Amino acid sequence: MKTGQKVTAFIVGLAAVFAISVWIGNAVSPQEAAMTAAAQELPGGLQSTQDGYTLALDNSIATAKPEVPLKFRIMSPTGAPVKRYVETHEKLLHLIVVRNDLADFQHVHPTLDAEGTWSATLNLARAGDYRVFADFMPTGGPALTLGANLHVAGPYDPQPLPPASQTAEVDDHMVTLRGTPRANEESMLTLSVSLDGKPVDDLQPYLGAYGHLVAVRASDLAYLHVHPMGEPGDGTTASGPEIGFHTTFPSAGAYRLFLDFQHRDVVRTAAFTVNVSDAVQTSAPAPSGGGGHQH
Template identity: 55%
Template sequence: MNTTTKFAGFALGLAAVFGIALGVGAAVGPEPSEPAAHDSHAAGSATAGGSATDPAGGLLATVAGYTLSLDNATTTAADAQLRFRILDADGAPVTRYVRSHDKDLHLIVVRRDMAAFQHVHPVLDETGTWRASLNLSRAGDYRVYADFTPEGGEALTLGADLRVAGQYDAQPLPASATTATVGEYTVTLDGRITPGQSSKITLSVSRSGRPVTDLQPYLGAYGHLVALRASDLAYLHVHPEGEPGDGVTPAGPGITFSVTAPTPGDYQLFLDFQHEGVVRTAEFTAQAVPGAAAPQSGHSGEQPGHGH
């Protein structure tokens, strides 16, 4: 999908009116099995499937005849490999996909309190089973999102629950703020969001007080944004305007996104960006309030238990 398409599963349009706030950030390294490159998925409108006609993705395990089936929906921290299949309407595993932004399938795994987030790219075997290595060291209930396009079908985002046994250290949603820190990096949000309207926000990256102007492509873009509605974990996959190498889009410090938030409420945003060969994730708590003024800068810090 190109950068002009809206979220891959939930049109998340950032309008000039929508109080967005940023929270905490965490530094993460690129996935060990793949070279650094950034994913630019497109998003749909606002329904449970996360397609161009169904924007609120990840709310259902079955959409348009396709089902996300986890081999084991209950596991422990010791078993860090997730195995799953995408089944068609006949119950057969799907083995052919349309590659989007360098990958056939993007897997997002987030704990339900938003305290642990991972974006990984699993490996598909000849039987149609996907395998992904995860960091499940923090016990709790997780939501698993599969973002993909089956051959001959439309883009979908399916969701299923994963329970990790152990002591659950539930965390409150971070307070909203306009900045997030990731180690020595600071990400600042410029823009407002108004529910039900499409608009733009810019996330600017600086390092030790200096603008970063040499961001590196990660899965085909300078930034990758995932948004989850706090009330029900509806999934919004947003992507930036422009693309690396188009002769127009600068490599930072600002990354501009077009988004559409369907309803008022709290959203958690996860921005992936790459610099000097390392993929980092900045986390923001965004508050969507009709006609709200832009929030004031607030405290932000690194948050453990978050990785790619």
């Protein structure tokens, strides 16, 4: 082939590639591209290391008993323990511990010493494998949720995931869930608290809110920490009976929801199973948020 013919063929080939690229670009809508991007972003808690920060448990094996000390550190990108944190929701770090079958849930707030070691006491009377989530923001760093495995020795009786329900009872309080969660789009969930059949309108602030909601995906323990709309004392947010949450579930499937709320000076936790279905996509989905944090 002569040089001129080679150049002509090369130009024609480039034009064909360009045309195909344009066609593919038009074929993939902005909504589909946004959904793909959201799907590719990992929820919180699936990694022990993210953005250079690492959750390091001093000991990942324990024996089942009601009071088990747990110590851990958050290692910085330089390899040194993080010693300075930004307070979020009135605490420097929130520690969430769930058994892998989601039959046990704890939300505790460890203490930090001068060397960067966190200490907490957990109720691990029930043996099994647990996932430990550290929800925090280091000074000068991003908001993160890191996860690590904790193995608790002893007789283990794993439980099936409870069926989906719109009601949960805890300490004579009935909590009712309303809303239809869908994957990859913002969902509005409303939880209403009643006691002895009467609406509770005197919920007390707990960690700067009338309620805190944690969602854990049953299949792999992906973590979402969702905070309610409004806050105590803002002039518009009522102290019950309803607590509203905006959240975006990263995929379809079964999730376990844990609602912490305070009433009559006692913090209680109501638990629900919800089945999240795929969204009927008509607009770009809201991003799921980095590190499992949603507001």
